[in-house]
Amino acid sequence: MTYIFANWKMYLSYQEVRELSIALSQEDFDEKKLKITVFPNTINFSDVARVFAGRSFAVGAQNVGWTPQGAYTGAVSALLFQQAGAKYALVGHSERRYIFNEDNEAVHKKMEACLVEGIIPVLCIGETAEDLKEQKREYRIKKQLSKALEGLNLKGKEIIVAYEPVWAISAGGKGTPCTPADADNVHGWIKNELKQYTKQNVPILYGGSVDSKNVLSYVEQGMIDGVLVGSASTKLDEFVKLVRRVESL
Numbered sequence: 306m307t308y309i310f311a312n313w314k315m316y317l318s319y320q321e322v323r324e325l326s327i328a329l330s331q332e333d334f335d336e337k338k339l340k341i342t343v344f345p346n347t348i349n350f351s352d353v354a355r356v357f358a359g360r361s362f363a364v365g366a367q368n369v370g371w372t373p374q375g376a377y378t379g380a381v382s383a384l385l386f387q388q389a390g391a392k393y394a395l396v397g398h399s400e401r402r403y404i405f406n407e408d409n410e411a412v413h414k415k416m417e418a419c420l421v422e423g424i425i426p427v428l429c430i431g432e433t434a435e436d437l438k439e440q441k442r443e444y445r446i447k448k449q450l451s452k453a454l455e456g457l458n459l460k461g462k463e464i465i466v467a468y469e470p471v472w473a474i475s476a477g478g479k480g481t482p483c484t485p486a487d488a489d490n491v492h493g494w495i496k497n498e499l500k501q502y503t504k505q506n507v508p509i510l511y512g513g514s515v516d517s518k519n520v521l522s523y524v525e526q527g528m529i530d531g532v533l534v535g536s537a538s539t540k541l542d543e544f545v546k547l548v549r550r551v552e553s554l
């Protein structure tokens with residue numbers, strides 16, 4: 306089983322999200338081979354969930370609030386997303402951490418909120434270019450994992466981890482993808498590290514400048530269970546090509 310998760314971020318207009326989801330929902334992908342999930346913005350979320358209902362796609366939240374209900378202006382809780390049909394939620398994406406100052410404590414609370422509400426959290430981790438330069442990659446990732454997971458009751462709960470080196474993410478322009486061998490190596494030790502938190506097998510996805518041309522070089526590696534795609538997932542032809550390539554394996 307290969308995971309292909311599409312993070313549409315805030316790239317598209319309201320109308321473009323509607324059109325892309327309707328066009329994608331007309332494609333049939335092999336559900337025995339692929340788990341495809343789309344993460345639209347919050348405004349389009351319910352609409353996209355309706356478009357994909359009964360199709361071979363799940364929908365997920367790009368971010369969740371950690372309190373279920375109450376006087377929290379501007380927040381949208383994991384509970385609300387669950388009620389609107391979210392199966393997954395991204396938690397701790399680097400754009401939330403570094404642009405919106407989300408700290409490890411907030412990430413932990415969001416993980417907990419997802420588990421309580423029955424949403425599968427996709428914990429996003431990854432080092433910055435500076436961490437890499439200072440040889441702090443392992444330190445950063447282990448810290449992000451421990452802060453997010455320590456103290457959570459993961460028994461019988463599904464979680465996913467996405468390894469997204471911040472320096473590899475394309476922010477509008479072109480990113481520098483992590484080499485598949487390097488990513489595979491990091492995934493290997495993340496898998497090992499996760500054993501202290503849960504007995505379950507945790508799928509680990511790679512994210513950072515994945516496109517239809519390089520996707521196979523990642524998913525063919527032994528430790529990479531799938532991909533979290535940003536920019537390339539927002540263009541219909543490119544994304545369909547990417548998915549078909551993985552499906553052909």
Ligand code: 13P
Pocket residue numbers: 312398469473474475476480512513514515533534535536537
């Ligand atoms: P890109 O595929 O645009 O580099 O984005 C990766 C990402 O951040 C997915 O969450």
